[in-house]
Amino acid sequence: MYPLGVLPEPGDADAFGPFALRFQRCAWCASTVFGGRSLCPNCAGEELTWECSQGMGRVHDYLRRPRKGKLPLLVPVIVLDEGFRVTGRLAVGASPPWPGARVRFEYCTDGAVPVFSPYPAPADDGAGHA
Known part of the structure; x- marks a missing residue:
């Protein structure tokens, strides 16, 4: 889990610049979230990974x-x-x-x-x- 008030970095989003729409996916329940979160809003899971949307x-x-x-x-x-x-x-x-x-x-x-x-x-x- 991330310290209170500290959000995870979106990984290599800079490599894609303005042409990437990044989101997070929960490793526990597979829910998707737009924007940086430290907990899954669906299951409160702590393992959120960044992915690129197909758009x-x-x-x-x-x-x-x-x-x-x-x-x-x-x-x-x-x-x-x-x-x-x-x-x-x-x-x-x-x-x-x-x-x-x-x-x-x-x-x-x-x-x-x-x-x-x-x-x-x-x-x-x-x-x-x-």
Whole structure:
């Protein structure tokens, strides 16, 4: 177990830079957790290992964040295929997919906000259709 207030390091995440979406997996119950934890939230297991996500998931829902004088901001909640949830944002130019739609992790911004895009990418309606 880690000392109180000390979280484990995410291993070689620097080797992947902004193109890795890292999570932890409990060795005791196999639950997955996004973000650094020292105990498993499911079983209180102390053996959490870092892994890289494959980056594929589904839009679970949207969180609505009000903004004074502007339209509310919709923040997607993504459930990754590995089983953990993460909030993020959609790639620039991507139209918001409906809940249940497949998305793919693209990269993390400087503030470590995961960016997702629809998957498969929407077809270009103007080219190559008969």
